[in-house]
Amino acid sequence: MPAAEIRVGLLWHAANASNLGMGALTAGNLALARRAATQAGINARFVIISARDPGPLAEPGLALEQRDVTGRYMIDPRGLLADARACDIMLDISAGDSFTDIYPNKRFAYITGTKIVPILMGTPLVLSPQTIGPFSRQPHSAIAAWICRKARAVFPRDGLSMAALQQLAPDVPATQVVDVAFALPFTRRAKTPERLQIGLNVSGLLMNGGYAGGNQYGLGYDYAALTRRLIETLLARGDCDIHLVPHVIAPHMPNDDDAAASDRLKAQYPALHRHPDFQSASAAKSFISGLDFLTGARMHATIGAFSSGVPVVPISYSRKFEGLFGGFGYDWLVRRDMDDEAALAQILTGIDRRAELATAIAAAQPRINAGLKTYVDALAGLFASIARR
Structure with a gap:
């Protein structure tokens, strides 16, 4: 039957x-x-x-x-x-x-x-x-x-x-x-042991201050300034490759387009690696799985890292970040009320304490x-x- x-x-x-x-x-x-x-x-x-x-x-x-x-x-x-x-x-x-x-x-x-x-x-x-x-x-x-x-x-x-x-x-x-x-299904990618591989998911929305411009979300940190300071700090360290990982590819919505924001940063900082636009969320997660660390302000890019075991510091602009990651007891995120110094320190500390972050992620899996x-x-x-x- x-x-x-x-x-x-x-x-x-x-x-x-x-x-x-x-x-x-x-x-x-x-x-x-x-x-x-x-x-x-x-x-x-x-x-x-x-x-x-x-x-x-x-x-x-x-x-x-x-x-x-x-x-x-x-x-x-x-x-x-x-x-x-x-x-x-x-x-x-x-x-x-x-x-x-x-x-x-x-x-x-x-x-x-x-x-x-x-x-x-x-x-x-x-x-x-x-x-x-x-x-x-x-x-x-x-x-x-x-x-x-x-x-x-x-x-x-x-x-x-x-x-x-x-x-x-x-x-x-x-x-x-x-x-x-x-x-979300994905294909795990091998790590690159020679150098630290860091992913940076840049939000075009936050680079433009939100849909309305200015500081629409009332953030304590200046997202655009924080992003550039992070890039400059990591480039000065010289011990890592930095990959721009766009998660919103929307040329028809210029204020929301991670790809365009990534292109502008690549032009300003030629040493960055700009990943070609992903053709699916699974493709993005597969790439992220081969990184040593990711930070980003698109929640599902950070979920892609978390769910593939990659140490991650999400950058929150909405209570959905605190709600989701806080529910796992995962405190490694840039909170909305942090200023630039605290936000930068949180990300850099997360990079240096990757093993601790990975342990916290594994503990959330059950x-x-x-x-x-x-x-x-x-x-x-x-x-x-x-x-x-």
């Missing part, structure tokens, strides 16, 4: 991803959902529902149905309504950190509207591992709380998100897990594995119950 088959909608994932972090979330969640389907003894077909992106494929060889979220798609009966009816379950990842009211109202409307439709259609909605909140305005908080209450399952990816959910809707049963990017297993087991149960119906 052939295995039962279900149709799974992947809301706010990415078929193509200029931001390799989105690619990491998509490929990671796909790997876990496929694992859950195998565990449940069923076949799963997937359709990605998200905004159009001109970037590379989120996963090598990815060939899934996809829908482009537009205003027309949201209201056309042949659009989201039809897809919600056609799907047996929807896994919504909210692009990792977009289920909040800190962004413009238009973005909030899209992120919540795509959740409300399947709920109203009776299609089970799962809030896959993601940042939840903060919510500080009405009616945004009330809408978000209603969505969480109506979702079939809610999976905050860190302790701060769990706390935000409990404040938002304390009656919602939820399970704290981990970021699905920890499950917790990561347990979080991923909890999520897969829950999905397998949901998939099986849906298939039985």
